[in-house]
Amino acid sequence: MTAPAASAYRLTPNLFGIGFGVAGLAQAWTAAADSVHAPAWPSYVLWILAAAIWLFTLIAYARNVAAQGRLRAELPDPVLGPFTALIAIVPMLLGVALAPHARSAGEAVYAAGLVLTVLMGGWLTGVWIRADTKLPQWHPGYFLPTVAGGLIAANGSAALGWTTLAHVMFGYGLICWFVLGSILLVRLFTQPMLPPPLLPTIAIEVAPPVVAGNAWFAINSGRLDLGAEILGGYALLMVLVQLSMAGTYRRAPFGPGYWAFAFSYAAALTDGIHWLDAEHVDGRRALTYLLLALATLALAALAARTLLGLRRRTFLPRVPAPAAPAAAG
Template identity: 65%
Template sequence: MIWYARDVVRGGRLRTELKDPVFAPFTALVVIVPMLLGVALGGHARAAGEAVFLVALVLTVALGGWLSGEWIIADLQLAQWHPGYFLPTVAGGLIAAGGSAAFGHGTLAMLMFGYGVICWLVLGSIILLRLFTAPTLPMALRPTIAIEVAPPAVAGNAWFLINGGHLDAISAGLAGYAVLMVLVQLRMIPVYRQVPFGPGWWAYSFSYAAVVTLAVGWLGAEPVPGRTAWIAVLLGVLTVAVVALSIPTVRRLAQGSYLPSTAREPAQRS
């Protein structure tokens, strides 16, 4: 956040960042991440965590509404869309649904679940049309294809929190689509291997963390032999992956090469 904010200020983009067709969707992470932190804090200090979560939820909904309106009136071309467009309303709404359920706000959880799922259906049709029919994403944005696996996984996690961790038709249906998207990710490995390291690689972390969390949820709901060992393996792999992303990120931040100011124009032209 510190490096990103400094990059925006130095680049004179404070007034234009939310209108940028490439980067605007990612600004939603500024308000989405505090929701996750609020839920975690709530496990230790309920009042403080709930306050952080609810403030972040309101900001997430407000930003999602503003960006959706911007996309309606902006002269966007289909080739400018990318899976990052899921973040403001789909990821934001579904994370808000799970967090609301964790704090015991059942009606708010269902409201935000509907908000996130309907946005997923609307935006998902546009984004898949773009991926299926338009030219290949620019190199730096290709890791965002990993975000395609996130909506069913995050929705499944939210639903488990809403229904108390029980398996039902909705959880099974969401898991089925998540399996398809995981298989798609296997096909994408040769594509991802061509991408130089950069901020886009962090798309893998959130997406696959959501999948691991969903897998842990299913292991908890089903009497699977060796369940504890499987959970330990999944969490271990995820932890190693995040460390593997963190080390080069910190190194390049220290070198001043992680957010090169010259990268903005080529990405916009693409």
């Protein structure tokens, strides 16, 4: 019996950005439910959808990687390796969302995701130190394993009431942001522009200050203080940078990389919801619903474009065809 043919498509770890983005929108609806008593059911639906997408992606990705013999090459890959951290980061978000309904199960899911996130962050950092990676190969996806992982862990730990761990993980993510952020800005400022498929990763530049802002609000019980104001100032700069990049992003071919926008922008809008609540802004209920509408419609448009790409078989990268054997002389 012959073995089944390997898939003609290569499933890459940035596909986990789909579930990550849906979880980001779920966070925004959860924040709105807490601040202006928005309906809770949209967040429940989105959390369940995020979990289903993550699980489906994990199964399909693992089978594809195994079938194509890429098990040992995925994490060290200088371009796509950082995205493998989303395999562990998404369960942290899901665990926190589950905890109010099933505390022990939620804590277990969160703790498993946290441990795996820290281990992967440490391993990947070691790979980056040892590998002969050139600066032009770097891109903002390098924020994911330690910066996003650490700051999301800080937010989750604070939400679960684990204050000391929240402080530790906030420091973990913050220092990694300072270190990696310096390298990545030097790369973006001084090296040639990222290749078109990687242009959407520049959206991740807005994530550190807003994810840190959300974590800080969780740590300090939603108060507006000096820490929140400092993070808000840098977040404003990064939002303006995103607006200036609109023309550049249009040069990127549509593919899994576009899901880099989803969580980053959802986190920015969630931070805005926290700011409206902390400042007790007049009309904050209407403004919160406006932010939710923007986030929900944007993700719906991204999902629709993804489904269209899947139907046309243009969304997923294809495995390069093997070179034809040379003709005999």
